[in-house]
Amino acid sequence: MNYHMRRSDREIQDADSKEAIIKNGKYAIMALCKDNEPYIVTLSYGYDAATRSLYFHGAKEGLKLDFLKANPRVCATIIEDQGYIFGECSHAYRTVVIRGEMEFLENDAERVKGIEVMINHFEKDPAKMMAKVHPGTGTWTNTVMMRLTITEITGKERKKS
Ligand SMILES: Cc1cc2nc3c(=O)[nH]c(=O)nc-3n(C[C@H](O)[C@H](O)[C@H](O)COP(=O)(O)OP(=O)(O)OC[C@H]3O[C@@H](n4cnc5c(N)ncnc54)[C@H](O)[C@@H]3O)c2cc1C
Numbered sequence: 001m002n003y004h005m006r007r008s009d010r011e012i013q014d015a016d017s018k019e020a021i022i023k024n025g026k027y028a029i030m031a032l033c034k035d036n037e038p039y040i041v042t043l044s045y046g047y048d049a050a051t052r053s054l055y056f057h058g059a060k061e062g063l064k065l066d067f068l069k070a071n072p073r074v075c076a077t078i079i080e081d082q083g084y085i086f087g088e089c090s091h092a093y094r095t096v097v098i099r100g101e102m103e104f105l106e107n108d109a110e111r112v113k114g115i116e117v118m119i120n121h122f123e124k125d126p127a128k129m130m131a132k133v134h135p136g137t138g139t140w141t142n143t144v145m146m147r148l149t150i151t152e153i154t155g156k157e158r159k160k161s
Helices: 015-024 063-068 108-122 127-131
Strands: 027-034 037-044 047-048 053-060 073-085 092-106 143-158
Touching: 015 073, 015 143, 027 063, 037 053, 037 063, 037 092, 047 063, 053 063, 053 108, 063 092, 108 127, 108 143
Parallel strands: none
Antiparallel strands: 027 037, 027 073, 047 053, 053 143, 073 092, 092 143
């Protein structure tokens, strides 16, 4: 995209800081589009730093899947909310906006990898949770796994003054 941030003083330039927002985040709010119709949906994710990918899971049917199957292009935001700034009519935050294409993961090895990434992202005791989710269980067979590889990322920060 050929747009530059108007408030360039608020742009987060370095890759590590942008990645930290993703690592600290728990869910992404993502914009989808089909037939010129927008849809926005919030999904929990796990982040895999090695491949710069976010993994998602969800039910096997529903509106977001119909959108993603028709058009896998996604624009999503992850927000680190640092609170309203009283007396300034403003809000402190760090955010990223990411763009990429969502892929549906079909083979078991990729799906297991996705689950592992999500569980490692969220759980204090990943091994205990991992033991509950594996091929053959209902949680497994009724779930779709998806991966969003980041093709573009921007970051912005509004500090408390
Ligand atoms: C913090 C957070 C984390 C979440 N994590 C996951 C996750 O990991 N996986 C997952 O599948 N879902 C997650 N959800 C729920 C998700 O936002 C959707 O509600 C859900 O995925 C169903 O979406 P769908 O398009 O299949 O809706 P459908 O069941 O097909 O329903 C579509 C209709 O319901 C409305 N709708 C759908 N979701 C919402 C909503 N959240 N609020 C208000 N109206 C809604 C739509 O506007 C539309 O009219 C999370 C939600 C939150 C807030």
